[in-house]
Amino acid sequence: MENVSILCDMNTSHLTNLEISSAVKQALKDRSWSVRACSDAFNATYSDEIKRNEIELMDKDLIQRVRNNKFQVVTNRVSNLCDFLEIDLKKTTPSIYSAFIKEFDAIERVVQRNPKLEQKIRALLSNVADVLALNGAK
Numbered sequence: 001m002e003n004v005s006i007l008c009d010m011n012t013s014h015l016t017n018l019e020i021s022s023a024v025k026q027a028l029k030d031r032s033w034s035v036r037a038c039s040d041a042f043n044a045t046y047s048d049e050i051k052r053n054e055i056e057l058m059d060k061d062l063i064q065r066v067r068n069n070k071f072q073v074v075t076n077r078v079s080n081l082c083d084f085l086e087i088d089l090k091k092t093t094p095s096i097y098s099a100f101i102k103e104f105d106a107i108e109r110v111v112q113r114n115p116k117l118e119q120k121i122r123a124l125l126s127n128v129a130d131v132l133a134l135n136g137a138k
Contacts, residue, residue, distance in 0.1 A: 015089055020082065021069035027085040028067065035060040035067065042084050055080055 015023070028038055042058040049055045056077055065071045066078055074089070082089050107125075111118050 014091060017071060018069055020074065020078070020087070021066060023087045024063070024067050024081065024085060027087060035063040038063050042081065045084065
């Protein structure tokens with residue numbers, strides 16, 4: 001029998017994979033759950049649906065991949081995880097990432113008008129990335 005998502009339609013996601021990853025990470029943190037605790041809670045909550053093969057068993061490896069943004073496609077399982085964690089994949093409000101995309105587009109336009117700035121802007125963005133990486137490691 002083909003597994004059918006009864007929780008959420010994966011084709012309606014308006015979030016990027018990075019936004020999904022950040023939301024899952026935050027949801028686990030808010031609940032003080034490990035990936036194992038999350039998979040156990042999911043499987044307990046949907047045990048009847050899992051037994052009827054309506055949804056797939058949730059495993060900690062998938063949750064870990066989603067949490068660390070190591071997934072490529074929003075599958076039914078990812079969609080079900082998001083629904084379980086109350087993450088709205090249909091959310092269309094501008095996110096911080098959308099704001100960054102607009103800013104990078106503006107920077108690109110400046111560089112196109114003045115190519116001599118390209119190396120300086122590259123160095124600046126590299127420094128920003130280093131700062132973000134250092135803060136993320138804490």
